[in-house]
Amino acid sequence: MADVLVTTDWVAQHAKDANVRIVEVDVDTTSYDQGHIPGAVGWNWTTELCDTLVRDIIPLRKLEDLLGKSGVDNNTTIVLYGDNNNWFAAWAFWQLKMYGHKDVRIMDGGRKKWLAESRELSTDKPATGVKTYKANEPDVSLRAFLPDVQQASAQKKAALVDVRSPAEFTGEILAPPGLPETCQRGGHIPGAKSIPWGKNCNDDGTFKSVDELKKLYADQGIKGDGPIIAYCRIGERSSLTWFVLKHLLGFQNVKNYDGSWTEWGNLVGAPVEKP
Amino acid sequence: MKAEGYAKRRQPLGGWDVEIETYQVGDIFYCTINNVDPGARFARAEGSTREEAESKALEKAEKYIKQTRRFPTS
Numbered sequence: 001m002a003d004v005l006v007t008t009d010w011v012a013q014h015a016k017d018a019n020v021r022i023v024e025v026d027v028d029t030t031s032y033d034q035g036h037i038p039g040a041v042g043w044n045w046t047t048e049l050c051d052t053l054v055r056d057i058i059p060l061r062k063l064e065d066l067l068g069k070s071g072v073d074n075n076t077t078i079v080l081y082g083d084n085n086n087w088f089a090a091w092a093f094w095q096l097k098m099y100g101h102k103d104v105r106i107m108d109g110g111r112k113k114w115l116a117e118s119r120e121l122s123t124d125k126p127a128t129g130v131k132t133y134k135a136n137e138p139d140v141s142l143r144a145f146l147p148d149v150q151q152a153s154a155q156k157k158a159a160l161v162d163v164r165s166p167a168e169f170t171g172e173i174l175a176p177p178g179l180p181e182t183c184q185r186g187g188h189i190p191g192a193k194s195i196p197w198g199k200n201c202n203d204d205g206t207f208k209s210v211d212e213l214k215k216l217y218a219d220q221g222i223k224g225d226g227p228i229i230a231y232c233r234i235g236e237r238s239s240l241t242w243f244v245l246k247h248l249l250g251f252q253n254v255k256n257y258d259g260s261w262t263e264w265g266n267l268v269g270a271p272v273e274k275p
Numbered sequence: 276m277k278a279e280g281y282a283k284r285r286q287p288l289g290g291w292d293v294e295i296e297t298y299q300v301g302d303i304f305y306c307t308i309n310n311v312d313p314g315a316r317f318a319r320a321e322g323s324t325r326e327e328a329e330s331k332a333l334e335k336a337e338k339y340i341k342q343t344r345r346f347p348t349s
Contacts, residue, residue, distance in 0.1 A: 027316055028307070035276060035300045084309070084316055115278040115298055122276065165313035170348040177291040177310040178317030178339040186346055198314050237313065275348040 004247045005108045015039045020077045025088040035121030041070045045088045057095050064133045071128025081107035085205045090240040100136030109205040144229045144255035153191050158227035160192035163241045169194040170275035183265030187274040193220045197237040200244045224251035231257035289340040306332035
C-alpha cells in the first residue's frame, strides 16, 4: 500500500499515537457529530477549508490556525477520512500538500468502511491542545487556474480529465441528481476525457489496485508522460482523482482545477462540447 | 459505541438510481441517500426506528430529485 494510504486497521491501532492526528472531513457536515473515530477532530469544508469571502482555497494564516488548534504541528502525521468515498478528505489532502505538509495520509475506504466494519465511535471532541504550525506558501504547481485550462483545451497542452458522471459530461444534467444546479450550461471542456471518479474505487470505498488504476487511465491514453488537469463540478471529486494520479500512480505533473464546471459552465463565451 | 446493522441497497427513485444506507448508533437510526452516479449524498434523516429514518430520508430525497432536469445532449 502506498505511504499516503492507511487501512482502517492501522487507524484503529494508531489513532491515539502522540504524533498522529485523525481528521474527519465530510460532505455532510453533521456526520462527525453522529459519531466519529475516537480521538478524531472534525473539519467543516464549507467554513474551515476555504476562504469564506472570495472563492478560493483556505488562506495560509487560516490554515495555520486550523492546524494549530487541531493539535497539529509540522511533524504530525495527519490521517484524513470522510464520507462519500473520501471526497472532501481528498480535498483537504490536496490543500495540505499545496501548503507543504509532509506526512498526510488518507484512510482507505473512509467513513463508510469504518461504519460497515462496526468499529468504535465517539461523540466526544478530543482535547488536542494547541500547537504552532508554520505553513509554506502554496505550491501552485498542484493547482490549475482558468488560463491554464483554456490553454490546455485550445492548444492541447495537457490532458483534461473530467471526473463527473457521464450524464454531467454529456450535459444531460447540470448537477448530480438531487443537488442544486450550479451552472448555466451543460457539457464539458472541449477535448476532455470522461473518467468518472468512481472508477477509482471498489464498492467498499477502498481504492482499486495500482495495476487496475494504471490500466484505467492508460486505456484513455493517460500514462503520466505529460501534464494532466483533473476537474469536476466544484473541485472535490477531482481532488480524489488528483490524489490517485499524483500519489497512487506517481505521475509527476498533475493539477486540480478547483474552479471546475461551476467556473467553466458559467463563463460567457466559453467553448462547450456536447456530448 | 459502534455503528450497528450497517446496510445499503439500491433502488430507483424519480427516474434515477439511488443508494440507501442505514445504520444505528446508540438509540438513533440514521439513513442517508446517495445518487448512484456520481455517488453524492443528497438526503439524510434520523429516527427512532430504521423504518422511520428511511421513510423521512426518502421523502426528502424524492422532493429533491424531482427538481433534476434532463436536457438534450446534442
